[in-house]
Amino acid sequence: MRSQRSASMPKTQPNLFAFPGVDALAPALRSYIIQSQAAGIARHDSFKVAVSGGSLPKTLATALLAPSSGPNDVVEWSKWEIFFADERAVPLDHEDSNYALLKKELLDKLPEGQKPAVRPIDVTHLEDTQELADQYEKTLVGSFASRDSVRLPIFDLLLLGCGPDGHTCSLFPGHALLRENDAWVAPIEDSPKPPARRITLTLPVVTHAVRIAFVATGGGKKEIMKQIFDTSDGLPCTLVNETAGDRASWFVDEPAVEGVAFPRRAFL
Numbered sequence: 382m383r384s385q386r387s388a389s390m391p392k393t394q395p396n397l398f399a400f401p402g403v404d405a406l407a408p409a410l411r412s413y414i415i416q417s418q419a420a421g422i423a424r425h426d427s428f429k430v431a432v433s434g435g436s437l438p439k440t441l442a443t444a445l446l447a448p449s450s451g452p453n454d455v456v457e458w459s460k461w462e463i464f465f466a467d468e469r470a471v472p473l474d475h476e477d478s479n480y481a482l483l484k485k486e487l488l489d490k491l492p493e494g495q496k497p498a499v500r501p502i503d504v505t506h507l508e509d510t511q512e513l514a515d516q517y518e519k520t521l522v523g524s525f526a527s528r529d530s531v532r533l534p535i536f537d538l539l540l541l542g543c544g545p546d547g548h549t550c551s552l553f554p555g556h557a558l559l560r561e562n563d564a565w566v567a568p569i570e571d572s573p574k575p576p577a578r579r580i581t582l583t584l585p586v587v588t589h590a591v592r593i594a595f596v597a598t599g600g601g602k603k604e605i606m607k608q609i610f611d612t613s614d615g616l617p618c619t620l621v622n623e624t625a626g627d628r629a630s631w632f633v634d635e636p637a638v639e640g641v642a643f644p645r646r647a648f649l
């Protein structure tokens with residue numbers, strides 16, 4: 382098990398990878414995911430990943446359902462364990478469910494015999510979001526380790542979206558949940574974006590992941606991208622960037638970063 386990160390680690394910058402469009406972004410995202418997969422499998426013979434809802438699953442499907450280009454470009458689905466970075470307190474077949482979205486966009490399209498382990502919420506607790514969050518935390522404990530042995534779970538990769546207000550997971554700007562320091566998974570009853578009742582990974586869990594990939598596409602994101610990258614204003618995405626440094630990588634299209642001054646890096 383890696384040691385817990387310390388505040389004295391060198392400060393690095395997040396990677397900003399910009400592409401003309403999703404057609405160019407998707408192969409780069411795929412390559413980044415496959416590198417992360419290899420590292421996870423080398424570490425513990427599995428790939429522990431958490432995914433967002435919103436616009437992400439569609440882009441993810443474009444990246445991951447593409448044909449393999451060779452032996453070093455294989456998605457080893459049987460090694461994947463997929464968690465949800467946030468989830469809405471709704472049944473798993475509800476139109477607001479992040480699980481349902483991932484299932485429709487990606488999971489249902491995987492070839493037979495290549496199924497990942499998927500960890501949805503326990504819908505028997507939909508009426509009590511605290512219990513829903515606690516049960517999901519137990520799901521993490523079952524996969525990672527007991528809370529007595531590790532302070533925080535370490536995901537191999539988080540695949541996250543960024544809302545037009547700068548939220549990520551269900552961590553919203555200015556919300557008290559941004560100060561949650563103890564729980565791994567927390568409830569939220571007053572999400573400014575409907576539906577109001579949700580659960581989310583907490584900020585310490587997000588920033589503790591080995592790697593964090595954000596995907597943001599479309600001109601509707603350009604104003605918030607300027608705020609996230611060019612001003613320091615405590616937005617949830619900015620907080621992740623500040624703590625994670627170069628463990629955070631942004632896969633964006635040009636319309637999403639029009640007018641952003643922060644330097645782009647070439648994806649190699």
Ligand SMILES: O=C1O[C@H](COP(=O)(O)O)[C@@H](O)[C@H](O)[C@H]1O
Pocket residue numbers: 432433434435436437467468479541542543544545548549550551574
């Ligand atoms: O409500 C949510 O929104 C964010 C961002 O969604 P996007 O459509 O702007 O990409 C998403 O990452 C999160 O998982 C979801 O619950």
